[in-house]
Amino acid sequence: GAGVSQSPSNKVTEKGKDVELRCDPISGHTALYWYRQSLGQGLEFLIYFQGNSAPDKSGLPSDRFSAERTGGSVSTLTIQRTQQEDSAVYLCASSLDPRSTEAFFGQGTRLTVV
């Protein structure tokens, strides 16, 4: 596609349920990043993928958060047993390769936990 695509755009879930957020990076981009944007914390790095492997998961806030990437393309961020503090906008970005500085962001998934 022309840009980074994220789905769904909005997600409302009940506390305790699991959610999956999807990211389709720009075709050919090998580096993929997940960030979280919340009012209190601003934009926080969560996890970085190079191809299908994740050399840096240091930003994941707890073991309820996990992510995978398959085929060097689509990535899924999964949040288990969601809590109200997980409410935020989850942003995905991709870049051509690990040495490329410019990251292209998707429009984000707004997650609301009620």
Place this chain on the structure above:
Amino acid sequence: GENVEQHPSTLSVQEGDSAVIKCTYSDSASNYFPWYKQELGKGPQLIIDIRSNVGEKKDQRIAVTLNKTAKHFSLHITETQPEDSAVYFCAVTTNSNSGYALNFGKGTSLLVTP
């Protein structure tokens, strides 16, 4: 970890005036300093960046200056227009096992009034 401070948090200017946003960082190893613009409901978009071996960079009405000794860098927007109204984020990073994972400032909400 890297600490990025951004000021001011809000900025209101008259159309045609200049706007300046400043950021400081803590990690002297940081070598890449991008600025992102985020409009409502969209993901951040790169508007200008600078590397540590350069002191200033210009692109039409926007410019970025970097002082590595003092560990601060600034975004300058001249001849502001209403369409410049958005949230601006500075970021800091260095290429590592995390690719170019970004450490963001908290953002500046810029309002340009006609």
